[in-house]
Amino acid sequence: MRGRKRSYYVETLGSPVLKKISEPVETVDEKIRELAALMIESMVKFNGVGLAAPQIGRNLRMVALGIPADSISEEPSAGELALLPAMPLVVLNPEIVELSEEKVCREEGCLSVPGVWAEVERPRKVIFRAVLLDGSSIEYECDGLLARCLQHELDHLDGLTFVDRLSRENLAKVEVKVKNLRREGGRSNYRRVL
Ligand code: ZN
Secondary structure, eight states: TOOOOOOOEEEETTOGGGGSOOOOOOOHHHHHHHHHHHHHHHHHHHTEEEGGGGGTTTOBSSSEEOOOOOOOOOOOOOOHHHHHGGGEEEEEEEEEEEEEOOOOEEOOOOOOSTTEEEEEEEESSSEEEETTTTSOOEEEOOOHHHHHHHHHHHHHHTOOOOGGGGGHHHHHHHHHHHHHHHHHHTTTTTEEEE
């Protein structure tokens, strides 16, 4: 495959695939492993810290995670300690089984919403459960950027982006950019290509 140039893309805001509820992964077969590899490659090419399958046009409950090891919390949660060193990795059928009452505001962006960053309020910690490609199940308490990223990526599996989570005030700050992005997306078939 040396020398072969492959192009990568992500779906952008306005693409119908980003609005759908994704289906669970039933069996881990070669196709799922290939999709997982493509998700990781795409995430790396676009410099993302996470990528959900709908972002590359597949409505399956799969998320790639690639959080840099140095963004671990000062007092790391079990999830950060276990998962950050294993990244990049793909999780299947991920679920958030509990959200903390404590909420935090943090700036978010999204590969599918290029050029837009905004403060989003979300629960600070989550209890997260998923299956890995080798079939093993995991469940961890997660804090920090990992907890944030999981909530953001899992929203994609339910047809939501961070723009849907903005307060009225924060939405107003980015509304024009978001509208332009949707309009421009229509001209490029809602795809960013690299
Ligand atoms: Zn996103």
